[in-house]
Amino acid sequence: MITPTRGARALKRIPARDRSDSDAVEVALATSGDAHAFERLYRKHVGRILALTRRMLSPDDAEDATQDVFIRAWQKLETFRGESAFGTWLHRIAVNVCLGRRAQLGLARERYYPDDAPLELAAHPDSGHALERMDFESALQQLPDGARQVFVLHDVEGYRHEEIADMLGTVTGTSKSQLHRARMALRRHLDR
């Protein structure tokens, strides 16, 4: 499983206000069993966790998965050693929850499109010009699952290819290939 000590780049993507040391106080209280302190941590971090689960899964599954993330975080609080920011640790749990759910739903590997698949795969064949008007987030949702997963982990969350390959049980070459295909598909939906 993923350890909470890596992913320094991911930490950079967490706004400074979310990395404040006040988390340490709330975490200490929550670890002692104070649910109110944990609620404050929830309210501070829920926005970014919800965005992650929505991008990794789907809008329909995001809220349920987000609740699962915080429940698991509460259960694992005693394992948090403060070696990384609480937000980084929480994001790792969120990634694990998303990957676990995808595996349960059978979405993991079979929906990776092969290396020689056309780059236009992100565009729905029936959507035509309508897709071009969709915003970046909507276009992201149209990506095949494997490419979207890698793109979210690398470009949105800031994980390295080595970390992503470890999470997904694949190799860095596959991660790089999926990222490139996702970017190539998304470049057509830039607001220019």
Add this chain to the structure above:
Amino acid sequence: MAADIWTDRLSEYVDGELTAGETTALEAHLTGCAECRQIADDLRVVARTAAALPADTPGRDLWPGIFDAIAPGKSAIPFRQRRPWHANVPRLAAAAVLIATLSGGSVWLAMRQRAVVPPATLSARPPSATPATVIPASARAERTYDAAVADLRAVLDSGRGRLDSTTVAVLERNLAIVDSAVADAQRAVRSDPNNVYLNTYLARTMRRKIDLLRQAATLARAET
């Protein structure tokens, strides 16, 4: 076709993941290929756009569902018995500061509102009001604790006349016991500042005194 080879490497190029030799070769290709230059620029924009994507706002409050799962008893004051304190001295000190600060704040609130302070004072504090300070050292925690004790003492003294003599006697006796325990713990911590057990004991004892004073202040206020 040469252009196809390089097109597939453009993401690695914009991420700086090619070797020096590969970078040189690709840049040589870019000087003569406007399409690849455009693609490389687009890929950079895609990556920047992704990194700047905003957080979401939940369509509904997800906390009640989480709370139901983590607090099976659904008590008004969700305080589950876990391992009391993490074995980490700085975090322990930080927690002591927060407890002391919140306790002092609750008494201040009681004075202002002239009303009984409910025990669940933590829930009344908005998330944004959490002190955004660097993790303090134990000494700083003790200073904040001392200030909170002074506040509580002042409130208690102002309402002392409203308590019956037996209650005051019991209270003073208990405070003396706790004071003695706090002093012992402080001496022990000073002689062995990195001892996790001693720091844990000190924090617990300090909290006990804060709780005792808070209850007494609330009682004095309730007697009005």
